[in-house]
Structure formats: C-alpha cells, structure tokens
Amino acid sequence: MASRNEEIKVGVVLAVGAVLLLAALVFVGGVNLFRQKKADYTTYFKFAGGLEAGSLVRFGGLKVGTVQAARIDPQDLTRIRVTLAVKAGTPIRTNSKARISSLGFLGENYLEVSPGTRDAALLPAGSEIPSVEMIQMPDLFSNVNNTTVSGNKLLNDLDDRVLTLSDNLNELIKEMDEVVSPQNREHLNSLLANADGMLKDDRPHVDKTLSNLETASGKLTPTIDNLNATVSKTSNLAEHLDAVVAENRQDLHTTLLRLETSLADAQKLIANLDDTLDGNRGNLDETLENLRVTSQNLKQFSDTLKQRPYSLVRIKAEKDRLPPTGK
Secondary structure: OHHHHHHHHHHHHHHHHHHHHHHHHHHHOOOOOOOOOEEEEEEEEOOOOOOOOOOEEEEOOEEEEEEEEEEEOOOOOOOEEEEEEEEOOOOOEOOOOEEEEEOOOOOOEEEEEOOOOOOOOEOOOOOEOOEEOOOOHHHHHHHHHHHHHHHHHHHHHHHHHHHHHHHHHHHHHHHHHHHOOHHHHHHHHHHHHHHHHHHHHHHHHHHHHHHHHHHHHHHHHHHHHHHHHHHHHHHHHHHHHHHHHHHOHHHHHHHHHHHHHHHHHHHHHHHHHHHHHHHOHHHHHHHHHHHHHHHHHHHHHHHHHHHOHHHHOOOOOOOOOOOOOOO
C-alpha cells in the first residue's frame, strides 16, 4: 500500500513537472505549441542591444510575438537584420515603427512596434518594418556633455557682454552727467532766451512776409487758372489736329507717294541731262569757241564802222598810208 502511494506521488510530481515544462516552453521559450498562425516581418538596426532570438515583440505594449533571429545583414555589414514573428492578424501598418525599448531601467530589452495611424494601409506579411534607432546612454551622456559645454561657453560670453554693456552704460551716464551739468544748463537757458528774443524781434517781419506770400498766392491763382485754361485749349487743339491727321491720313499718304514719284522722275531727268551733257561736251565746246570768234569779229567790225563809216559805200578799199621814209 505504501509503495502504491509513493508511485502516485511520483506520477503527480512528473505530471506537474511536465505541465511546468510545457508552460515554460510556451511562455518563456516562445514555442508555438498549438501551431498558431504567425506572420513574419523584418527590420534593421544599427545597434540591436539586448535583442536576441526569443526576445519579446510587443505591439502597443501587448505581447504579440517573439524575435526569431538577430544577425548581421549580409548585404550591408553596418546594420543588424532582425526577423520577428507575430500573431496573424496583428494590425501592423505601413507607417508603424519598430524600436528597441525596455520596461523600466532594469527590465530586459524587447522589440516594440507602434500601431501607426488608422488611415494607413496594413503592412503585408514578409515586409520590412521601418525602424527608429535606440538612443544609447554613451551618446546621451555625450550630448548632455556637449550641451553643458555649449551652455557654459554661452554663459561666459553672456557675462562678457553684460560686463561690456555695463561699462558702456557707465560711460553713457558720465557723459549725460557732463551734458546736464549746471554750467551747460545755464548755457542752454541763455541760448533759449536768445532764441525767444530773436523770435520776438523778427515776428513783425515774419508776419509781413507771410502776408506778402498770401497776397502773392492770391495773385498767382488767376494766373494758374489761365494757365490751366491754356493747357486745356492746347490739349483740345492737339486732339483736333490728331483728328484731322487721322481723317486725312490716306490723302497725305497718297500725296507723299506722288511727291516721292515726282522726285524719282526729277532724279531720272537730271541723270539724263548729265548723260546728254557728257555726250555732247565736245560739240558744245566747239560751238562756244565759234560764238567767241564771231563775237570778236563783230566787235572788230563795229570798231571799223565807228572809225571809217564810209567803208560801207566805197567799192575799192583805200590803201593804207605808208610812213615817210625821209628821202
């Protein structure tokens, strides 16, 4: 009877151990005991600290799967290729982001997938989920360090500028004190008093000048009106001239064409006259020479008639007298 009780106890212990082992495989090891449908995705990180096969995958904080593998991408050796499997039907969208996160400062890292927006389309299985790089603590400390150094430098510069501004303000205050000193104040009062006296002395002249200007402006008003009337008449005359030119434009154009034709004919006539003169220049020269000889003969004939008018009625010409020889 005792041996039977011991066998029962051993069997219970073995059954509980088997159940615990199955529970550990399902919940801790991520074993798909009931063969639930999974959807595989990939994502890439420059730094995948804490991610390894079996790490949890959360969607909006809920457990939806596990990391299947995390290894160096053979196509790009500068990044880590992470493969994950999530429950089928998990609404991962095209604008969902994958990032490495942790629950608290001491919790293990896991892969968090953001839900995205409602209007974005669902991301099909086998696609790549865009990733957001994890901020590492050394980088964070380095950024804080750089910010602190920049802040200290800014404070030092600000202190220098405040000191410079303070010195400038002190100099300005000193100069203002010098300007508003009693001596300068008395001098300024005397200048104002002199200005008032000059204004009182010159006020009648100023009033007279203003009165003359007003009278001159009154006389200029009719002149300006006449000038405006003349400008208006000139504008009307220009409009009438434009209208006349517009009305007689065709006649003027025809007249100009006729004048151009007449000028062309005159040019042709002058050219023909030049050609005629060039061709008959020899005959004209000979004719002019004959006229010159004839005019000389006529002159000699008229001189002869004046000296011996009787030569027209004599039949025989009288011999010329010879000078005495002296014998």
